[in-house]
Amino acid sequence: MLRTPLYQKHVELGARLVEFAGYEMPLHYRGGINEEHLTVRSAAGLFDVSHMAEFRVSGPDATDFLRYVTLNDPAKLKPGRGQYSMLPNDRGGIVDDIYLYRQGEDQYLIVANAANRDAVADHLGGLADGRDVQVGDETEDWALIALQGPSAALILDRLVSMDLTDIKRNATAQAELSGVPVILSRTGYTGEDGFEVFAATKDAEAVWDVLVGAGAVPCGLGARDTLRLEAGFPLYGHELTEATNPLCTDFAWVVKDKEFHGRAAMWGADCSQRLVGIRMVDRAIPRQGYRVMDRDRDVVGEVTSGTLSPLTRESVGFAWVDANLSALGTRLWVEVRGRPMAALVVKPPFHQS
Numbered sequence: 001m002l003r004t005p006l007y008q009k010h011v012e013l014g015a016r017l018v019e020f021a022g023y024e025m026p027l028h029y030r031g032g033i034n035e036e037h038l039t040v041r042s043a044a045g046l047f048d049v050s051h052m053a054e055f056r057v058s059g060p061d062a063t064d065f066l067r068y069v070t071l072n073d074p075a076k077l078k079p080g081r082g083q084y085s086m087l088p089n090d091r092g093g094i095v096d097d098i099y100l101y102r103q104g105e106d107q108y109l110i111v112a113n114a115a116n117r118d119a120v121a122d123h124l125g126g127l128a129d130g131r132d133v134q135v136g137d138e139t140e141d142w143a144l145i146a147l148q149g150p151s152a153a154l155i156l157d158r159l160v161s162m163d164l165t166d167i168k169r170n171a172t173a174q175a176e177l178s179g180v181p182v183i184l185s186r187t188g189y190t191g192e193d194g195f196e197v198f199a200a201t202k203d204a205e206a207v208w209d210v211l212v213g214a215g216a217v218p219c220g221l222g223a224r225d226t227l228r229l230e231a232g233f234p235l236y237g238h239e240l241t242e243a244t245n246p247l248c249t250d251f252a253w254v255v256k257d258k259e260f261h262g263r264a265a266m267w268g269a270d271c272s273q274r275l276v277g278i279r280m281v282d283r284a285i286p287r288q289g290y291r292v293m294d295r296d297r298d299v300v301g302e303v304t305s306g307t308l309s310p311l312t313r314e315s316v317g318f319a320w321v322d323a324n325l326s327a328l329g330t331r332l333w334v335e336v337r338g339r340p341m342a343a344l345v346v347k348p349p350f351h352q353s
Contacts, residue, residue, distance in 0.1 A: 033220070036218075037223040049224075053139045055136065059131075092245050096113050144199075148227075181199075225305075276318070277347055301325075312351055
């Protein structure tokens with residue numbers, strides 16, 4: 001398996017290591033997933049997300065190219081700003097969901113999911129052919145560390161060479177963190193305030209040690225998943241796939257009215273099913289792949305993600321269900337170990353800080 005530049009730190013901290021997207025990653029540390037989750041909600045957690053893939057897109061045609069290959073509109077970004085977006089395929093589905101940062105007039109950085117690194121590289125490379133644009137894979141050059149939680153800004157403010165109030169949500173800036181050059185982005189995947197810190201691979205351990213020493217608590221992929229789910233964020237491979245039409249989800253806001261790759265297929269798709277949030281009424285946890293049924297016990301969908309919220313102690317999740325059963329308040333049943341357990345359609349997020 002691949003390892004991030006912080007692998008040895010995870011070993012030293014006693015992490016439970018698991019395979020994820022081809023990498024050996026920490027699922028949790030000694031305190032466990034629930035403790036890490038609650039730390040992010042109340043203080044500040046630290047995540048190694050260096051397995052994520054980074055791509056540089058540059059050149060005179062960079063903006064027009066990215067307007068065509070993404071669903072959001074990068075032309076609206078000023079340098080130093082970022083946006084959530086998706087890469088559509090030609091079948092009305094999604095190659096990946098991404099974060100896109102505009103770093104200069106003709107300079108962009110894409111952060112993509114680790115499992116989709118090759119697919120994104122092939123997709124962008126193919127569509128760039130014949131344009132005055134360069135696409136480069138910089139994944140090996142970057143370490144990415146996410147500092148998340150209500151205390152994140154307080155911790156970081158003592159360590160950086162700039163006023164953090166100048167970095168608004170979705171903004172990026174170059175800075176020095178205890179003398180180490182970094183790029184700070186006020187973004188994250190937990191629903192809390194926080195920053196993602198881009199550092200050179202060689203500086204990863206130094207940045208990690210400084211942040212831990214300042215009070216950030218190391219957290220693993222387990223808490224990252226429960227936090228994103230509680231906050232109502234999708235995960236590629238669960239809520240989003242190559243067959244997912246985002247217009248059939250609450251993330252349709254990302255689809256801007258412009259020309260883009262695969263537009264006709266996306267607009268022509270029938271939303272016979274919709275992605276909804278569910279909250280269990282009966283005591284049970286919805287898990288990926290569990291069948292969803294109507295009052296007649298006919299199968300009408302499937303759970304994509306679910307958990308018992310460490311904060312609210314409610315069992316919540318996402319599911320694809322027949323469109324006629326997607327209205328808020330609709331009662332459904334999730335089949336858990338052969339038994340139908342009652343649930344309600346609700347609107348994410350399941351917790352809002």
